[in-house]
Amino acid sequence: MDDKQLANNQIKYTDIKLKLFIYALLALLVAGCTRDPLQEPEKGGGRRVIISATIPAETRVAYDDDRLTLSWEKGDQLLLVGYYADGSYAGHSTFT
Numbered sequence: 001m002d003d004k005q006l007a008n009n010q011i012k013y014t015d016i017k018l019k020l021f022i023y024a025l026l027a028l029l030v031a032g033c034t035r036d037p038l039q040e041p042e043k044g045g046g047r048r049v050i051i052s053a054t055i056p057a058e059t060r061v062a063y064d065d066d067r068l069t070l071s072w073e074k075g076d077q078l079l080l081v082g083y084y085a086d087g088s089y090a091g092h093s094t095f096t
Helices: 003-032
Strands: 062-064 069-071 078-083 089-095
Touching: none
Parallel strands: none
Antiparallel strands: 062 069, 078 089
16 A cells, blocks of 8 residues: 555544544433423422612613613622521622
8 A cells, every 4th residue: 555545544544533433422412411300399498588789889880771781891790699597698609
């Protein structure tokens, strides 16, 4: 076999391996996807949640009522802080 035929065979072999790899990934993806039914919420086990918000006067967030969207600028952050009913700190998350 000459070098050109050998190179063509290696390319074909690589193509076949790539296709088999893609097919294997697709098979895993299909096998991994299941439609689990949604669980019904528990009756009578609800908890009361109070949400309060304070916004400083210098805040400049634009609200588009037609599209129901807020406009943020680069570097803006939203901080959510949680407290338990007894007033103890539950945690926080910062969103940018």
